[in-house]
Amino acid sequence: MMFHFGNVAVALLVLPACPGVHGFQLGSRMGAATYSQKNDKLFVSSVTMEGDAGVASEGSSGTPPDMKAFASGYKTAFQEVPFNLCKPSSGEVPADLVGTYFRCGPAMFSAGSVPPPSNSAVQPKTTPVPDGQDPDRMVKHPFEGDGAVLGVTFHGDGTATSRFRYVRTNAFTMERKKGQKLYTGMESTREASGGVGNEFPVPLFRHHLQPGLNKKRKNTSNTRVIYWAKKLLTLWEGGLPYKLDALALSTEGRSQLGGILKQVDPFGAKGAYDSVKDRMLFYSNRQDSGSSELIVYEFNSKFRLVRENEGKREAKLPGLALLSDFAVTDNYSIFVQPPVTVNGLQFMMSKEPTKTLTLEKGASLLHLIPRVDSSKNGGEVKSIEIPFDGGVEADLQFINAYEDDSGSTVVLDVIRSAGGGKNAGSWPWATSLSDYSSSSSKKSLWRYTINVSSGNVSKECMSDLQCSFGVINPNVSAQNHQYIYTAVGSMGNNVAPPQGLAKFDCKTKTSEVWLPKEYEFCGEPMYAPRKKTEETSKSDIDEDDGYILSVLYNGKSGESELVVLSAKDLKAGPMTRIPLGLGIPHGLHGCFNPDQETGWTADEIERRAKLADKMEKRGNMWNEVKSDFSGLGLRLDDFDEYFGDLL
Numbered sequence: 130m131m132f133h134f135g136n137v138a139v140a141l142l143v144l145p146a147c148p149g150v151h152g153f154q155l156g157s158r159m160g161a162a163t164y165s166q167k168n169d170k171l172f173v174s175s176v177t178m179e180g181d182a183g184v185a186s187e188g189s190s191g192t193p194p195d196m197k198a199f200a201s202g203y204k205t206a207f208q209e210v211p212f213n214l215c216k217p218s219s220g221e222v223p224a225d226l227v228g229t230y231f232r233c234g235p236a237m238f239s240a241g242s243v244p245p246p247s248n249s250a251v252q253p254k255t256t257p258v259p260d261g262q263d264p265d266r267m268v269k270h271p272f273e274g275d276g277a278v279l280g281v282t283f284h285g286d287g288t289a290t291s292r293f294r295y296v297r298t299n300a301f302t303m304e305r306k307k308g309q310k311l312y313t314g315m316e317s318t319r320e321a322s323g324g325v326g327n328e329f330p331v332p333l334f335r336h337h338l339q340p341g342l343n344k345k346r347k348n349t350s351n352t353r354v355i356y357w358a359k360k361l362l363t364l365w366e367g368g369l370p371y372k373l374d375a376l377a378l379s380t381e382g383r384s385q386l387g388g389i390l391k392q393v394d395p396f397g398a399k400g401a402y403d404s405v406k407d408r409m410l411f412y413s414n415r416q417d418s419g420s421s422e423l424i425v426y427e428f429n430s431k432f433r434l435v436r437e438n439e440g441k442r443e444a445k446l447p448g449l450a451l452l453s454d455f456a457v458t459d460n461y462s463i464f465v466q467p468p469v470t471v472n473g474l475q476f477m478m479s480k481e482p483t484k485t486l487t488l489e490k491g492a493s494l495l496h497l498i499p500r501v502d503s504s505k506n507g508g509e510v511k512s513i514e515i516p517f518d519g520g521v522e523a524d525l526q527f528i529n530a531y532e533d534d535s536g537s538t539v540v541l542d543v544i545r546s547a548g549g550g551k552n553a554g555s556w557p558w559a560t561s562l563s564d565y566s567s568s569s570s571k572k573s574l575w576r577y578t579i580n581v582s583s584g585n586v587s588k589e590c591m592s593d594l595q596c597s598f599g600v601i602n603p604n605v606s607a608q609n610h611q612y613i614y615t616a617v618g619s620m621g622n623n624v625a626p627p628q629g630l631a632k633f634d635c636k637t638k639t640s641e642v643w644l645p646k647e648y649e650f651c652g653e654p655m656y657a658p659r660k661k662t663e664e665t666s667k668s669d670i671d672e673d674d675g676y677i678l679s680v681l682y683n684g685k686s687g688e689s690e691l692v693v694l695s696a697k698d699l700k701a702g703p704m705t706r707i708p709l710g711l712g713i714p715h716g717l718h719g720c721f722n723p724d725q726e727t728g729w730t731a732d733e734i735e736r737r738a739k740l741a742d743k744m745e746k747r748g749n750m751w752n753e754v755k756s757d758f759s760g761l762g763l764r765l766d767d768f769d770e771y772f773g774d775l776l
Contacts, residue, residue: 177643177700193562194619198648198684199626200557202715203271205260206236207243210293211377211738213710214731215281218690220705223676225660226693227285229375229727230678232653233354233363234716235274236295238556239266240310243295245302246746253308260556266310267556269319271330271715275301276351276363278378279680279713281691282729285660289691290731291709292738296350296363296371297380314345314481321483321552325523328549329559329568330715333467333488333524335453336367338416338480341393345480352398353718357409358432359726366398366453375727376734379741389426389434399527401457404606408435410462414452418476421450425462427501438501444510446496449476449486451523456530457607458539460503463530465515466494467523493522495579495586497539505536505581513584515577520547526572528599531609539579542591542613542635544599547571559626566624572596573622574613574633592633592640593622598653598718602672602696611636612673614654614696619644627715630654630679632699641700650715651679656696657721673697678721680713681706689713 237243242257261267268274277295284290295301304311314337319327326334335352337345348368355362361375362384369392372384383392390396390413397412407430415422423444427435434440442462450466457463468489475485497511515522526544533540550567559565574592579585595618601610613633618625629644630651645651658675673696681692689712693705 177641177702192619192647194625194628194650195648195684196559196561196565196626199565199650200560201684201687202650202682202712203238203557204687204712204714205238205242205274206277206293206295206711206714207257208711209243209277209295210291210709210711211742212735213291215289215291215707215709216287217705217707220693220703222283222287222289222693222705222707223659224285224287225662226283226657226676227660227725227728228657228721228723229280229282229356229729230655230657230691230719230721231354231356231361231375232279232655232680232716232719233276233296233351234652234714234718235271235349235351236277236714236716237275237301238268238271238714239263240268240275241266241304241306241308243305244308245305246748248746249306249748251306253306255308257308264555268310269316269555270327270332270553271558272332272335272351273315273319273347274349274351274714275304276349276365277714278354278363278373279709279716279719280375280378281678281707281709282727282731282734284730285728288731289707290729290734291691291707292378292734293709293711293713294378294380296373298348298350298371299383300347300349312344312347314339314343314347317481318483319552323549323551323553323568325488325521325546325549325570326483326486327552328524328546328570329553329565331524331717333451333453333549334482334486335365335398338476338482338485340395340415351717353400354720355400355409356720356722356727357400357428358430360432362400364396364398364400367395369394369396374737374741376729376737377741379745386426387433397452397455399454401455401462401527402603402606403457403459404604404608405459410455410457412452412455412462412464414450416449416451418449418471418473420448421446423450423452423464423496423498425498435501440501442498442501444496444498446510447494447512451486453524454527456527456541457500458530458532459607460500460505460532460536461530461539462498462500463527463539463541464496464498465522465525466496467521468493488521488523490517490521492517495577497579497581511581511584513579513586515586516588518588520545523548526597526599528613529601529606529610531607537581539581540609541577541579542599542610543575543577544572544596544615545575547573562620562625565626569624569626571622571624574599574615576635591635591638594618594631594640594642595620595622595625596631597627600654600656602656602658602675604658605672610672612696614656614677614699616651616654616679617642617644619647626650627652630677630694630699632673632677632696643694643700643702645681645702648684650682650684651692652682652716653718654679655719655721658723660723671697680709680716682713682715687712
């Protein structure tokens, strides 16, 4: 059956090009490359590099990354780190950097690679093996890897404490007991031809279309970690979140958010923060072939649904809505739905994404969902067709959105993909730049401006640099922001893996970039504000008066470190490097909580880690069923545990 958008507003298109800029200077060790500004678009004005090679400007090619070093970042983490007191290998930890950084990502690519405790009543018949030794245990795409969480707490005394643990999902527990791969529902999709649905390293098709609890939809809980109202949650598109202990990173179980969600409910992999109202928003998307039911939840600072409209807004969207990200403004939650054709027979029979869904070349829909306390558009959804410019708005990475003073215009900043290429193949994936560029897409920074009343949409390519993982200072989330921080490739506007870090100034239309050595690769940047003092609390603080944190993987040593950069002077490179004591696979999304409540001491973290290890050895779980513990209840579902082989 065909997917139709129905009666929607048709928008006008204003599309500035992303022209290349020529004329650049190659730097020597720690040198700088100067880029120019053209046609009122955002171009690199300063680049600092580690090593002896230069980097090219937009429209040019620079020093290629060491792709074998990059590919080595997709190795299973066979060991966890319950507690590690870290000291910098260079520089000093700023005294006003206090709080905890969390990051989530796939970390197990060979199923069952972390066996259960030695005293467990059930032991696997096969022991862990190195990646690639047993193809039957290897995942077909890195996004299928089991999720793990890194936590780094800054104590304010020049030291930091790190820990790294897997999320004990039901699927993880089952596979570690069996010592083999049990969940294969997405393998036919991953083995299919490429395209944006299977894009490397993060695909548009995130899960099997069979709803509810089943072995075809494996919840890896590997996409994002959020700390809100003293609760730590890991998210994955299409399944319930998991709740973790924030100190030890031990898993407490699947969370139904105090009974708000049912055990079979899907849940989105994104939480959007409203810094003005101090609220966190999540969504649930129930997909069907003819329509989708979207629910947006709004939680206050105590993780309780707000009073207005019972804390949620429901919307019925046309067709099967492929959603994986969103943003919020004062009055709206914003989603973009790509055009999809649904094969009705395959949807009934197999529900395998590549057999069931076809991404069409056409216009996407932008949905403005009124917030629970907003009367805009009479509380009804306003759907606007985004003018088609030859590229489909599919799997956008939302950075931030805001409204102008009149509320008549919405501005949305995203990282836009130009579409995927061929299948990434088998592990270790993308060992050459040509393989990576053919299986991953061109990504660039775009701004969409929406006239709410007329439905007109204009697009502006703000930077054509290859970029990923766009973030802002969360204190201006849902407000007009000036700065955007992203990970960037080393090849200018050509496709390359995330490696360096960039800061974009949306007002001056300039940017600065820092690039590490060719065998070093940064992940998502994360903004960390300075600790507030009496003086700073009474004065205005610049939006970039803080730090940028990122996990850097060294493909030569196989080790990872956390780098700390000044948000004001990002091009100067790391002011601090903190070895983490292990190699952490390339990750996805994280958060930083600056509150004193997350500035735990090293002794507190160590005691909690020992307790968590003891609890796991005893085979116990902290199981809260619809409790009111600090406002967030849990329901630990063991159905898969006891009847998993029958599903």
